[in-house]
Amino acid sequence: MTTIDFEVAKTTDIKALRPFPSKMQIEVTTRCNMHCSMCVKYAPESDIIEADLDFETFKRLKPAFEHCEGLVLNGIGEPLLHPQLSEMVAYARENMPEKSWIGFQTNGLLLTENLADSLVNAGADTFCISVDSLESENGKSVEIHGQSSVDRLASSFALLKNSGIKYKRELNLGVEFVLMKDSVDQLPNVVRWAAQQGANFMVCSHVLAHGETMQEQSLFNNNTLSATTLFEKWQNRILEMGLDIYNYNNISMKFLKSAADKQLVDMVKKMKLEAQKNNIWINLSSLLEWSKNKYNSTAINLNKICAQAKLQADELGIELRMPDMMARDDLSCHFMEDGAAFVTSKGDVSPCQFLWHGYSCRMDGSAKLVKPWVFGNLAEDDFAEIWRSAKYSEFRSEVLDYAYPYCSNCPIVPCDDITGKSYDFETDCLGAQVPCGHCPWAMGGLQCLL
Numbered sequence: 001m002t003t004i005d006f007e008v009a010k011t012t013d014i015k016a017l018r019p020f021p022s023k024m025q026i027e028v029t030t031r032c033n034m035h036c037s038m039c040v041k042y043a044p045e046s047d048i049i050e051a052d053l054d055f056e057t058f059k060r061l062k063p064a065f066e067h068c069e070g071l072v073l074n075g076i077g078e079p080l081l082h083p084q085l086s087e088m089v090a091y092a093r094e095n096m097p098e099k100s101w102i103g104f105q106t107n108g109l110l111l112t113e114n115l116a117d118s119l120v121n122a123g124a125d126t127f128c129i130s131v132d133s134l135e136s137e138n139g140k141s142v143e144i145h146g147q148s149s150v151d152r153l154a155s156s157f158a159l160l161k162n163s164g165i166k167y168k169r170e171l172n173l174g175v176e177f178v179l180m181k182d183s184v185d186q187l188p189n190v191v192r193w194a195a196q197q198g199a200n201f202m203v204c205s206h207v208l209a210h211g212e213t214m215q216e217q218s219l220f221n222n223n224t225l226s227a228t229t230l231f232e233k234w235q236n237r238i239l240e241m242g243l244d245i246y247n248y249n250n251i252s253m254k255f256l257k258s259a260a261d262k263q264l265v266d267m268v269k270k271m272k273l274e275a276q277k278n279n280i281w282i283n284l285s286s287l288l289e290w291s292k293n294k295y296n297s298t299a300i301n302l303n304k305i306c307a308q309a310k311l312q313a314d315e316l317g318i319e320l321r322m323p324d325m326m327a328r329d330d331l332s333c334h335f336m337e338d339g340a341a342f343v344t345s346k347g348d349v350s351p352c353q354f355l356w357h358g359y360s361c362r363m364d365g366s367a368k369l370v371k372p373w374v375f376g377n378l379a380e381d382d383f384a385e386i387w388r389s390a391k392y393s394e395f396r397s398e399v400l401d402y403a404y405p406y407c408s409n410c411p412i413v414p415c416d417d418i419t420g421k422s423y424d425f426e427t428d429c430l431g432a433q434v435p436c437g438h439c440p441w442a443m444g445g446l447q448c449l450l
């Protein structure tokens with residue numbers, strides 16, 4: 001692990017090692033006017049209380065703003081509910097570099113002509129409105145963005161465009177879309193609709209499931225391409241021998257094995273040895289499950305839908321930022337790579353979206369208790385001192401070492417590090433002191449505006 005020398009780091013290309021963060025996400029409020037089924041706020045064991053970030057606390061970030069390239073003013077809540085949002089935008093714009101950007105994700109329902117004018121005039125230039133469906137709820141109890149509010153959201157886009165023209169500001173307008181089993185077929189239509197509203201980009205993300213029902217909505221394959229390729233090679237070899245790899249779990253537990261059983265066990269053992277030799281993490285149970293689903297209607301339709309959406313975006317000139325459909329071969333934390341910092345509505349300073357709140361979610365078929373990592377609070381400490389503290393700087397440095405396990409592709413998952421219920425995290429199975437081996441953002445499944 002590398003210790004950061006901030007005097008040397010002033011000129012470094014590694015943004016996480018600079019004296020101040022290059023990007024920031026500040027949660028101005030956790031209050032919201034919606035009750036979305038996928039929201040972490042309503043997850044089991046959530047510690048998220050309703051609170052607005054105090055403007056005076058916000059001003060304590062002035063030294064950081066002077067070095068900030070991009071600022072997102074939202075978190076677990078609707079930013080338009082903060083009564084001083086425009087003042088926050090103006091204050092940040094006054095202190096940020098000339099070519100920096102300021103924006104937020106919003107459900108767009110509270111936008112008025114006066115508020116749009118105020119935000120654009122203050123210096124906000126990036127607006128990302130959540131739209132997950134263009135169809136009405138049809139009697140469903142699940143609330144997601146869009147649905148019966150589509151006309152209202154079209155009006156919000158129009159208000160922003162008019163404000164941009166009025167104040168001669170070039171705006172970057174976008175849409176956020178969450179990929180879920182029941183609504184993913186809406187993606188091409190939402191791409192077309194977004195382009196019609198004048199959007200420049202769309203950010204798509206898989207859902208972070210907070211319960212078993214929402215887990216069923218997830219379309220993300222947590223097996224890596226390398227693991228899947230290796231599995232399919234050995235699956236074909238086993239099939240050529242007249243054996244069925246799907247019987248492995250039952251056969252491996254048998255005390256008395258037939259000659260064919262022993263052949264199958266031996267072939268799987270060789271597959272695992274090859275994986276180990278090539279440093280490929282494999283979770284056989286997960287690979288077997290996803291292999292069974294590979295040719296079902298949902299998987300086939302997903303590929304068609306994504307291809308259609310990409311073609312639609314290319315034709316309409318809209319940037320479509322899609323997440324990975326399956327886990328990346330190598331974990332990568334863009335929060336650390338981009339030198340980002342996160343501040344909650346309570347003023348707590350945290351390293352990323354995964355670890356800035358406490359909540360429970362579903363990972364690898366089990367419940368995972370996520371506990372927040374807080375390096376300081378703006379009401380008590382100077383932000384620069386928090387960012388440069390040994391604890392926080394060593395955390396960022398260790399994350400960038402990527403010397404932690406690939407938990408979702410581990411054969412013994414879920415372990416206590418995954419579930420998080422037995423004890424507070426101290427170190428993982430490889431000795432790393434950062435809880436990043438199971439991060440869905442690092443795997444490529446989740447993404448957002450920052």
